Amino acid sequence: MLPPVLASLIDPWMFMGLALSYLPGTILRLVVARDFRTLFSWSRFQAAWFAAFWSRVGPEVRLNATKNVLPLLQGRVTAGVVPPEDSVPSSNPNDNPHPPIHGTLLELGPGSGMWVSLFSATSQRENRLGPIAKIYGVEPNTDVHPLLKTQVREAGLDKPSGGQTHYEIVPVGVESLAESGKVKPNSVDCIVTIMCLCSIPEPRKNMALLYNYLKPGGRWYVYEHVKCFQHQPWGMRVYQSFLNFLWPHIVGGCQMCRETGKWLREAGPWSQVDVHPLADEPWYYTMPHVIGVLTK
Numbered sequence: 001m002l003p004p005v006l007a008s009l010i011d012p013w014m015f016m017g018l019a020l021s022y023l024p025g026t027i028l029r030l031v032v033a034r035d036f037r038t039l040f041s042w043s044r045f046q047a048a049w050f051a052a053f054w055s056r057v058g059p060e061v062r063l064n065a066t067k068n069v070l071p072l073l074q075g076r077v078t079a080g081v082v083p084p085e086d087s088v089p090s091s092n093p094n095d096n097p098h099p100p101i102h103g104t105l106l107e108l109g110p111g112s113g114m115w116v117s118l119f120s121a122t123s124q125r126e127n128r129l130g131p132i133a134k135i136y137g138v139e140p141n142t143d144v145h146p147l148l149k150t151q152v153r154e155a156g157l158d159k160p161s162g163g164q165t166h167y168e169i170v171p172v173g174v175e176s177l178a179e180s181g182k183v184k185p186n187s188v189d190c191i192v193t194i195m196c197l198c199s200i201p202e203p204r205k206n207m208a209l210l211y212n213y214l215k216p217g218g219r220w221y222v223y224e225h226v227k228c229f230q231h232q233p234w235g236m237r238v239y240q241s242f243l244n245f246l247w248p249h250i251v252g253g254c255q256m257c258r259e260t261g262k263w264l265r266e267a268g269p270w271s272q273v274d275v276h277p278l279a280d281e282p283w284y285y286t287m288p289h290v291i292g293v294l295t296k
Contacts, residue, residue: 004266012243012286015057015177016250022053023100054112059274062114065223068195068278068291073118073129073222075100075289080276087201089128095115097274098293100129101221103189106213108174109196112144113151118165133163136183140173146203151220163292168200174206177213188213191220197260198225199253204263211268222264225287227257232283240286263292 002010026049030039038044068087074089074146075098093099110116116137117123124130135157141150147167152158157167170182177183191210200206214220228237244256263274275292 004282006285008282008286009239011248016246018057019049019053019250023049026052032154035075046212046249046252047141048143051112051141051147054126054144055147058114059073065195068289069223070114070118070254072223072291072293073101073192074127075293077293078274079293082279082291091128093128098295099188101132101192101219102130103133104187105135105190105192106134106183106188106210107137108137108210109191109193109200110139110169111141111196112147113149115135115192115194116151116157116167117255118146118157119157119167121165123155124165124266130165135165135167136170136188137167138174138177138183138222139170140149140171140172140176142171145169145171149213174200174209176210177203183213186215187210189215189218191218193259194223195225197222197289198255198258203258205207207263207267212285216296217271218296220264220296222260222294223288223289224260225256226257226260228286228287229277232285232288236284255289264294267294269296 001007026045027039029052030036030045030048039047058227065179071082071089075093076089078081078097078148082273086202105119107115117125118129119132119135125133127156137148139145149158152167152169153165157165158167168182170180172180178185185217191214197207228240229279231237240256247252247256264275265273272293272295275290275294278289278291281288
């Protein structure tokens, strides 16, 4: 077994290697399907390639991240500190730093739907989430829609019916959300972004646009990997920047060096900001995280 520091430094290369292993299969599938429009368009090809790759690694990413994401959505994370996995959420929401997700949700970049099951009626009861009335899944990559629709159906969120949560896929990016007419400004109770702001175009502009969809008092629940922090060694920041020359081209446009926490704070006037570096992450992580809740 490799020492933790060495394993962390090597891990991005292994991840990119795994992504590259899906490149030949993606090309072959598109040739067989005679989908030359996708094959000869970099943006469309990259989306198809990433969809194939993410169908493999997405479940593993969820497995590793659930211990942070579920407490976040329960409103139990504050100052970057996540409660222990074996802790039981209080039956009284007032005991938590923040309310749990509820009402009308906007989930940005759901991808293949790896978090959709958390929004199911069963999960809402068991994990003390909600009540959730409506979820808009804003996902422009149509290559992942078949998997996303499967997850929505399996979670029982595919058909609107009296009193039950309904998940609607909105097949556009943030920049086109207003034109779609699906979501109105000041209509959303909660925005959920989980490891997706790394790849949206014009992040600062689009974060400000998303801010406008929150109701006054609405909350933005965020868990994102970001640029190495100043408290990490100088060499880690240089190494991350070096990795980022290759990483976005191989991993679906994902950027390693975004100052997402800072940009979220600047997205609009907040009544409360509780977004911090994830506590207890080692100094040698090439993809450190911020986690928390912002209240409009």
